[in-house]
Amino acid sequence: MTTATKTDAALFEFALRMGDNAVVLAQRVGAWCGHAPAIEEDIAFANVALDLIGQTRMWLGLAGEIEGKGRDADQLAFLRDARAYRNALLVEQPNVDFAHTLMRQFLFDAWHHPMLVALKSSADARVADIAEKAEKEARYHLERSEDLIIRLGDGTEESRQRMQAALDALYPFAGELCAADALDADLAARKIAPDLGALGERYLAYLKSTLADATLTAPVGAAVRKGGKQGLHSEHLGYILADMQFLQRAYPGATW
Amino acid sequence: MVTAQRHGEQIDRPPPPAAARPAIDQVWSWLEEVPDPEIPVVSVVDLGIVRAVDWEGDDLVVTVTPTYSGCPATAVISLDIAESIRRHGVEKVRIRSQLSPAWTTDWIGAAAREKLKAYGIAPPEGGARCVGDLKNPVVECPRCGSMATEQVSRFGSTPCKASWRCRDCLEPFDYFKSF
Numbered sequence A: 001m002t003t004a005t006k007t008d009a010a011l012f013e014f015a016l017r018m019g020d021n022a023v024v025l026a027q028r029v030g031a032w033c034g035h036a037p038a039i040e041e042d043i044a045f046a047n048v049a050l051d052l053i054g055q056t057r058m059w060l061g062l063a064g065e066i067e068g069k070g071r072d073a074d075q076l077a078f079l080r081d082a083r084a085y086r087n088a089l090l091v092e093q094p095n096v097d098f099a100h101t102l103m104r105q106f107l108f109d110a111w112h113h114p115m116l117v118a119l120k121s122s123a124d125a126r127v128a129d130i131a132e133k134a135e136k137e138a139r140y141h142l143e144r145s146e147d148l149i150i151r152l153g154d155g156t157e158e159s160r161q162r163m164q165a166a167l168d169a170l171y172p173f174a175g176e177l178c179a180a181d182a183l184d185a186d187l188a189a190r191k192i193a194p195d196l197g198a199l200g201e202r203y204l205a206y207l208k209s210t211l212a213d214a215t216l217t218a219p220v221g222a223a224v225r226k227g228g229k230q231g232l233h234s235e236h237l238g239y240i241l242a243d244m245q246f247l248q249r250a251y252p253g254a255t256w
Numbered sequence B: 001m002v003t004a005q006r007h008g009e010q011i012d013r014p015p016p017p018a019a020a021r022p023a024i025d026q027v028w029s030w031l032e033e034v035p036d037p038e039i040p041v042v043s044v045v046d047l048g049i050v051r052a053v054d055w056e057g058d059d060l061v062v063t064v065t066p067t068y069s070g071c072p073a074t075a076v077i078s079l080d081i082a083e084s085i086r087r088h089g090v091e092k093v094r095i096r097s098q099l100s101p102a103w104t105t106d107w108i109g110a111a112a113r114e115k116l117k118a119y120g121i122a123p124p125e126g127g128a129r130c131v132g133d134l135k136n137p138v139v140e141c142p143r144c145g146s147m148a149t150e151q152v153s154r155f156g157s158t159p160c161k162a163s164w165r166c167r168d169c170l171e172p173f174d175y176f177k178s179f
């Protein structure tokens, strides 16, 4: 009985982490809709945001089901405060310019895809099913991100400088995605989620080779910026949620 | 007296009596008439969205799978399926969503691919397993048949499509991406 309760609490948190990464990043890239430098890229980010919102609904739906208190995906997305959000700090970082937006997406996709591939073998069938669905979408996102990082990194002098500046700013946030805490260790021991240490090694090796193709250099010795997974966020998340949650806060229970 | 013609409307399929339970094959043939809301030349069965049809007690259960997890058409498709079945006289219908096995364009049959092409959408090329190896698929222009085409964006007007253009007839076109 104790074991079951503990598993459920950890799995609830884990589903929030996966869902919150997706919803916060979707909100960030969705902000480009109507503003991207080219219509094809505008459409691309709108579609990426849409996939991520679909994935949010699956993960937060699962979280609500595990919690068993009647909260659905909408309630979890729209009625939790920043301190209760469990996304990694990377995804809440500002858009700044298109280079920062693409670099943030690349650093996320490069982790997200192998993470979902690993989760397809989860001991929890509900997690495995969501991962099987989301993995195909994440792979498609990663293919685009990788292509653009290389083309713009190994592009004009200006595009290279902008991509390098984005990498310098965002690379310190990449480490949190693979930084395991007690909860991650617990889920890995139960075969519900993968060992983040091993995943992290592959992640860093992939980043190294792709950034080399893009003629970009990851900053050396930068301290890993983390805390989001435990609910300790940068000031940016509050603004994102104020925007995203406004309607439900101002008009509780409003529906379409 | 009941006539076959009322207000000029053809009644071609009278609802079955309440006690009659339509055969599963019959239900599949109804669903083959339910168009995809965004690409109405193909049905929800053509696209492989309907995974199973079963009687569970008195309930008719239709199992569907989403194409893309955020596809806004998913909810409309479920409503359209339920409405079609009720129109054929079955009142107790439930739509069940299933994520695994994940939807793939491999489930789109040859006839449906031809319908897409005739509608101006290039059908998916190659097997979906190749997604990672198929960064530059060779796609035939659905308008002029030229193979001299190029990708404009990996994404398009709906989640299932990418934007392409033809270098011969110069027309832009949608490509139903292999997934």
Ligand SMILES: [Zn+2]
Residues within 6 Å of the ligand: B141, B142, B143, B144, B145, B146, B166, B167, B168, B169, B170, B171
């Ligand atoms: Zn052509």
